Amino acid sequence: MLAQEIIRRKRDGHVLTGAEITFLIESLTNGSLSEGQAAAFAMAVFFQGMVRDEIVALTGAMTRSGTVLDWRSLNLAGPVLDKHSTGGIGDNVSLILAPLVAACGGFVPMIAGRGLGHTGGTLDKLDSIPGYTSTPDLARFRASVQRVGCAIIGQTADLAPADKRLYAIRDITATVESLPLITASILSKKLAAGLEGLVMDVKTGSGAFMAQLPQARELAQSIVAVANAAQLPTVAVITDMNEPLASAAGNALEVKNAVDFLTKAHRDPRLETVVLALGVQMLRLGGLAASSADAEAKLTAALNNGAACERFARMVAALGGPVDFVENFENYLPKAAIVQAVPALQSGTILSIDTRAIGVGVIGLGGGRKIASDTIDAAVGYAHIQGLGQTVSLGQPLAFVHARTPASAAAATHILQQAMHIGDSHLAPIEPVIETLAPSGKIA
Ligand code: URA
Numbered sequence: 106m107l108a109q110e111i112i113r114r115k116r117d118g119h120v121l122t123g124a125e126i127t128f129l130i131e132s133l134t135n136g137s138l139s140e141g142q143a144a145a146f147a148m149a150v151f152f153q154g155m156v157r158d159e160i161v162a163l164t165g166a167m168t169r170s171g172t173v174l175d176w177r178s179l180n181l182a183g184p185v186l187d188k189h190s191t192g193g194i195g196d197n198v199s200l201i202l203a204p205l206v207a208a209c210g211g212f213v214p215m216i217a218g219r220g221l222g223h224t225g226g227t228l229d230k231l232d233s234i235p236g237y238t239s240t241p242d243l244a245r246f247r248a249s250v251q252r253v254g255c256a257i258i259g260q261t262a263d264l265a266p267a268d269k270r271l272y273a274i275r276d277i278t279a280t281v282e283s284l285p286l287i288t289a290s291i292l293s294k295k296l297a298a299g300l301e302g303l304v305m306d307v308k309t310g311s312g313a314f315m316a317q318l319p320q321a322r323e324l325a326q327s328i329v330a331v332a333n334a335a336q337l338p339t340v341a342v343i344t345d346m347n348e349p350l351a352s353a354a355g356n357a358l359e360v361k362n363a364v365d366f367l368t369k370a371h372r373d374p375r376l377e378t379v380v381l382a383l384g385v386q387m388l389r390l391g392g393l394a395a396s397s398a399d400a401e402a403k404l405t406a407a408l409n410n411g412a413a414c415e416r417f418a419r420m421v422a423a424l425g426g427p428v429d430f431v432e433n434f435e436n437y438l439p440k441a442a443i444v445q446a447v448p449a450l451q452s453g454t455i456l457s458i459d460t461r462a463i464g465v466g467v468i469g470l471g472g473g474r475k476i477a478s479d480t481i482d483a484a485v486g487y488a489h490i491q492g493l494g495q496t497v498s499l500g501q502p503l504a505f506v507h508a509r510t511p512a513s514a515a516a517a518t519h520i521l522q523q524a525m526h527i528g529d530s531h532l533a534p535i536e537p538v539i540e541t542l543a544p545s546g547k548i549a
Pocket of ligand 1: 218287291
């Protein structure tokens with residue numbers, strides 16, 4: 106087979122065979138497909154799309170490009186489960202949910218990502234914990250999952266390497282926002298992790314990649330259908346990203362927010378709703394609860410009796426972080442030199458938020474990457490962010506900016522003030538959980 110002939114067929118809108126897709130992905134993995142050819146293929150898929158069978162074949166080929174984990178030899182006492190988000194702002198759900206599900210009897214080997222575009226990444230957040238090894242060897246990863254019930258780590262070199270290579274090429278060739286490519290990219294990593302159940306958090310709204318609900322629905326349907334075709338029972342929950350989910354955005358600030366949540370020091374209500382909704386689906390997929398009400402009761406108990414917090418503390422220690430992180434996190438997390446209020450420029454109700462702009466504001470402060478080689482300043486970001494429907498008076502804080510320099514603080518202040526539209530009318534609360542797509546494709 107010739108790669109350029111296969112790319113030409115996709116360019117011209119033909120449906121590729123499984124053998125053609127496998128050949129391309131094998132060539133991508135062994136280096137015989139050039140970067141230019143991979144980019145041309147990605148662009149052809151971007152414009153021509155793929156039918157379901159092609160996406161299933163692409164996902165399978167990318168999954169098989171590296172190691173596929175198998176947990177059976179560990180004889181784990183519960184199901185192997187995970188959740189994955191399509192990305193948002195103030196989305197620190199994973200830090201809470203992985204230990205929470207572990208405390209309820211699940212085993213969660215979570216392969217998380219770094220910040221992408223304007224969105225934050227779970228791995229970047231965890232890297233603000235001194236000593237935490239986000240890319241451990243496989244033995245340490247397995248040991249943490251076995252002993253603690255969860256481990257959140259990054260994609261290692263041998264897990265879905267074809268995705269790693271294609272993703273890096275897509276990132277610099279404007280081919281990220283492709284439904285078949287996103288589906289195959291996410292699911293190849295999840296299938297390589299050897300899961301028995303997956304819950305997808307598909308974000309929609311001003312801070313999401315799929316800003317409009319119909320697009321988010323299409324992505325949710327694609328992921329659920331392809332995952333189930335690959336024998337991975339998957340539920341998708343579409344959740345709102347028209348405002349930051351937690352009241353903090355920025356790496357160390359979101360870790361603090363998550364620890365405060367686990368210790369009950371502070372819980373953002375919308376975050377709690379999303380954590381519970383996703384947790385209910387995970388427990389139900391794993392057969393760990395008889396009904397949604399039973400699942401919610403188990404999750405709430407584990408949150409309130411400290412069991413989830415204890416799992417988080419053990420996971421941090423198992424992956425090289427401080428053993429007393431939960432008790433003394435204020436001493437461990439990096440702090441910004443400047444913390445200042447962002448004053449409201451008028452009185453009224455917060456009627457809309459450009460959530461994407463808040464993510465861009467965090468990047469401008471140094472909390473995300475402008476180019477792939479950038480190092481991240483974990484200390485910076487926004488805290489105490491006010492939400493939609495809240496009323497503010499002139500000069501009252503809309504948030505607090507945490508910055509390294511006066512100039513970056515001033516720029517981030519301006520961005521946040523512009524991102525929040527304040528007016529006179531009333532705004533009805535927006536439910537954070539929009540709809541759920543069951544493995545059968547049924548919407549609830
Ligand atoms: N996350 C991924 O892992 N891949 C994509 O393509 C998009 C989001």
